[in-house]
Amino acid sequence: MQVAALLGAVLISASSAAHIDVVRISLAQLYLGAEVAGIVRIDSVEDHDFSHGGPPALREVLSATMLHQYKGEPRQHVHFFLDAHGPADYRAGDLAALFLEATDPADPLHQLSPEGPEVFVSRQVRNTEHRLTVDEVEDYRRVLGTYATPRWGGKQTKPAVSETLLYMLASGSISLAQSALIDWQNLGAAVDFSETQIDALTGLTRSAECPIHLRLSILKTLTAQKLVAQTAWDPLFESEDGDNLLALVRATRGREHKHFQPYLVRALGSDSLVLSGAAARALAHPTYAGVEPLLETLLRDDDLRLNYAAISGLLGIGSPAADAMLRQAAESHASKRVRRMVTARLRASLDRG
Amino acid sequence: MNNGYTSTTFTDDATLGVFFMLKTITVNNGGMRRAFLAALLLSAAAFTHATHAKPPGNLSVAACARDITPVSEGLAEAYEDRFGETPALNHSDPIYMAGFGTGREATDYNDRLWARGVVVKGRGGTLALVSLDLIGYFNNQVDIVREMVEGIDYLVVHSSHQHEGPDTLGIWGPDPTTSGVDPLYLDFVNDAIADCITEASASLVAARVKAGTITTEGLSLGISVDDDGFGVADQVVLKDDHLLAPDTNGRIVDPNLVVLQFTERARKKNVIATVVNFASHPEVLWSANTVLTSDFPHYVRERLEQEYGGTAIWVSGALGALQGPDRIDVSEDGINPVIERSFDFARVHGNQLAERAIAALDRKPGHPAPVIAYSQQKPVAVPLENPYFRFFFATGVLGNGRTLVTDGQPDTSIGFPFPPPFDVIPQALGEGLETEVGVARIGDVGLIVVPTELDPQIGRRYRAALESVEHKLIVGLGNDEIGYQVPSEKFDPSCNQCAPFILAGVPEFCPVVNPDCGTVFQNNIGSQLDPLISDALMESIGDINKVKP
Incomplete structure (x- = not known):
């Protein structure tokens, strides 16, 4: 089992779940459900007329250049529809981690262009759009590369999962970190962080460079999984002020403790x-x-x-x-x-x- | 007879309830007759206008509006710049915007958000309808408001479900495990609703009511794939919908725009309130917008108030599966589409909806003494089958005082019911949720109040059943917001059926091909929602159908 497969052990399967606007879908789940996965540059977002002589039928089609591909038949370019409520907001020039599905013959989108070029569907939404800054590309390459590479005879071990999650949490990429949190929260004890890794996670919660809500999410997950005691919250209570302290106070709701x-x-x-x-x-x-x-x-x-x-x-x-x-x-x-x-x-x- | 529901209006025996209501009406009619006789005698004595004597109406109405725009310290200056008033702070920073992804922080204002209401008093009781420019409002908050007001027999608090305002439910916070709700703001909104109703209740004036229903055909250009020209597009086609609507590849929309207008009975006949009901998500500005707005209903109301004066009130109808403006095209000149997801689009679309509403109303005077009736089923218990909702309740993302319920009692228990290694995923363990439904009647107008984003094909069924009135508003997200409601036979259980496989990390082994965990089934209480809501509502519809006009 690869990293992505293990991380994909979640509440719902990725491919069908990615419609929803507030979905909690991780990168690993997107990867698992995709037929084509890669890092792309969006070339164009244009309305195409699929009327074929019939009634008017405009539909937006996006075209992208594949920069790094991790799944599917190799291709240099892809064309795709967005199909979701609150879909990703890609613009020409964007870098993005893209996860595409082939259109089903029964899907109206497939019927739009039966004679045209192969057109895929992206069901990525705002929470899962994974638009990348230039600085994030290397982190995404490493993580997606891990998903794509079978190790140890095709079996993945727990340490590799925990290493990947820790790497994502510490990467500085908010979307990678949030993906890691979803996997971690769903996998729970199966991740099996080492003492050293727990120390590293605790250190992240005290890092002023890390946004407060991410730090609190890590802290809440550590606490919920009983990997740290409530005392792990002390440094934040002692050092934070303003909006950060407000977020900290609110974060105690639902985990009340003397x-x-x-x-x-x-x-x-x-x-x-x-x-x-x-x-x-x-x-x-x-x-x-x-x-x-x-x-x-x-x-x-x-x-x-x-x-x-x-x-x-x-x-x-x-x-x-x-x-x-x-x-x-x-x-x-x-x-x-x-x-x-x-x-x-x-x-x-x-x-x- | 009552199928386990209790009715707060009628006694548990609906027949007795109707009898009670009819008795009330009879008493009122007796009073009317006496007044009518007195008027006749007076007219006869004076030998003037005897033949023109009309029965004195007993409908009295007032409208109200309260600004519920969320204002934080960080946005106070923007509010002042935009509206020219120094605001009172009612929200902490940041204001997370609801409706699409998480982490969308508001940066500015386009127009104010409102609680707009109307109180209607007549023979049969006193109703209040308050519409909020919000994503939704949970039933436990409505219960608090009910305790804050007096003299209202049936209060309906409706949310437009607009996607460009603050999070009032919880799931649109900074990240998927942190609530976006500021409870201070909920207190503020509760105060605003109560103040609105109290003010209107103290300002009732003799009134008339009239209504109109008109089609929205032609309100969009119909040039995009999903746009059939009704000013709204069905964005999710359910199983076998193509059999119901073969001409539109299964896309089903509700093309009815219903308008309800109250005017003063005094000589000037000023308009008190105009209520407009149509089924479309207020989400023109879409997911990248960070400017607070009530979306296209703002422009509907602005145009109607320009035309009529008074208070215009927007009520969203059957929004489910999945009615919205994003896949339609509108045009000012009839040729060139307006840029999508823009305030220009919201303005043009809103104005055109308002023009259609104006066309729905004739110039005849309305009815001065319509029967007022209502039937409310509360609580309606619905089993919760959705593990996501259970997760969100368990983590406090959903709630703010609302809990799951077991055997009619609040149940805040949390457990870890999944097998290892998933036994660390918290789940709220209560059996289900309690909600409510109802129907109100104002003469020839019916208000069908559902707590859901109702599929229009179910709405059509409700409308057909409510045969005692001509004009039928569907008040979606009425007194609650509990997600989508689709016909029970079209509920797709595949996501739930696959849960053991998915939870075990081997979704590919699930025997169900392509499980559908999309928007409609993810934001869904479960398979029993539709029959339970429909049974309860049909009981209320039956009650109302028995009421004599």
Whole structure:
């Protein structure tokens, strides 16, 4: 089994799934589902008339020069349709990693040009378009080359997979890194990172050169797979500020842990209304019982946005103390809007059982 | 009789419910008759216009609009530059735009996003319809809004499903595992909807209602492969659709544009609100756009308000499988197509839809005393078969207070049900989702409210069943957004059938050839959605059909 085949062990097969606009499809899955795969330069994007004397029938056809090919019969040029909701946005001159399928005879696209040149279909969308900068080409060449090369008698070993994923995560290419995350999250423990590799991944989460959401995605995956403890989050809480800290606070939602409480409480007292509000909402979990008095302070603040965040926090904690504070606010808060909101949210939560 | 659903309007026994409603109507009619008699006597005493005496109408209506444009600190200046007003901040940076890929950050504004509503009070009850320029709004948020307003018997919160606004559902964040929703913004929108309804409820004026239905044939040039000239293209053809629509290779669109207009009963007959309903994704600007806009509905509304005044309200219809403007061509001069995916396209298309809406309305006065009725089925429980949705719920990308449900109770449990080595993929474990459907009636107009992106061929069936009214709006994404709804017989289970093979990393061994995990079946609750939604809705349609005009 090649790297791509192992990495392609995912929720859905690539070729049929690539229609969707928010699809989580990795490079490996695209590679697996393609009949032709390669790095290309887009030469043209033009409407072609397929009417053949019949009713008008315009359809966009893209032409590209194959620069590096990794799958399919070798060819110098390819012509293809885009067929997807929210398809890739290729322009002439773009470099792209392209994954093409042959048109099925039953496909209306095939019927468009039965007499014409061989026309493929790309079902790549914005999330999977893999438009490349010049700097990314070498990284893509290496990864696609790995997918295309059978090793060890056609069998792939776990270390090669983990090496490929680590290479992609550290490459500096956001789209390669996101592809690696999808494979990693789907494969889980099967990736089997070594201690050294885990250290390298942890180091990535602390790299200021790496975008915060990518760092947090790596950290969340490491934490979810129990490869690191919650303490791995500490350096970020200690060093990040502004929008990065906001993203960090929000990233604790869904992975609530007492270890995060001091950091969230510190954020709660921030001068930034946005950060303070986000912290209040991040505390919305029974794990954080005990912080109710701090949230009550926000509930009494002059700013409506903080009041609403405090309502969410207290509702999420759900303790008797929180409930009492909310009921009191419903009756006597100085703001009519807050009274309305807290009353509505209490009733709605009761209705939901 | 009630198939496990509960009806908040009627009692559990629908017959009793209709009886109750008729009783209410009778009382109201009794009042009307008394007033009519009094008017006649007064007229007779004065010997004037006795023959012209009309029954006093009892319809009262008001419209409202609230700006729900998301404004972050980083975009406040752009907002001020564009609209000339200092905005209140209601969103954190960045604003992730919903509808296509992830990581699309808003950079500017073209037009404001709105919550636009109308409150309609008459014999039979009080309805409110609020349309949001948003991708969708979950039912748990609608429930909060319902608790924030008073005096409304049936509230419908509709989302236009526009693809050029903020993420309000979750799956369009910075990456596929991070939500794009700012919960602060949801609170803001809830306030805006509640304020809109409260304001309108306090401003009701005597009104009339009229409606029109017109075809959209000719609204696009029909020169592209998928464009059959109806101003919208079907971008996904389902199994056997070619048998239903052989002339268009199976492409099925809903060519009905339905218009509902409320006017003041006072002498000036000012227009209060004009509601336009058509089935097309507001996504002209497409996936590369980063300028916030409500898309072509903005231009529809602008033109209608220029024509009539009042408040124009856009309502998207049966959007499913897969109705949109991207594969059509429109032209100002009838010859040269406007550049696609541009604001120019949105303007031309919007104006042309508005002109068609204007043509649908005659100049006769509307009805002053239409019957008001509604039937709501809530909750409608739907089993969740989609592992993607389960993944997104488990990771918190979907949710914001919404949970899965098991045996009618919220179920937030998360597990790892897949076999090794995939036993690290989290899945929300609840049985399914709860949603709602409903039908409202305003005289000769029916509003069919579905929580889905409904396939137009199902919409056609609903319209045919609602035989008691002439004009039938389909309110898509009404009170919820739970994905596509296709006819049950056309649901393709291949993606689910292949799951064990796919999950085991050997999709090529799945005996099903070419499993279809495309947009329509990926954004889909599952195979039981259509029968469950349809059964519930048909019950409401049956209720409404029993109501006497």
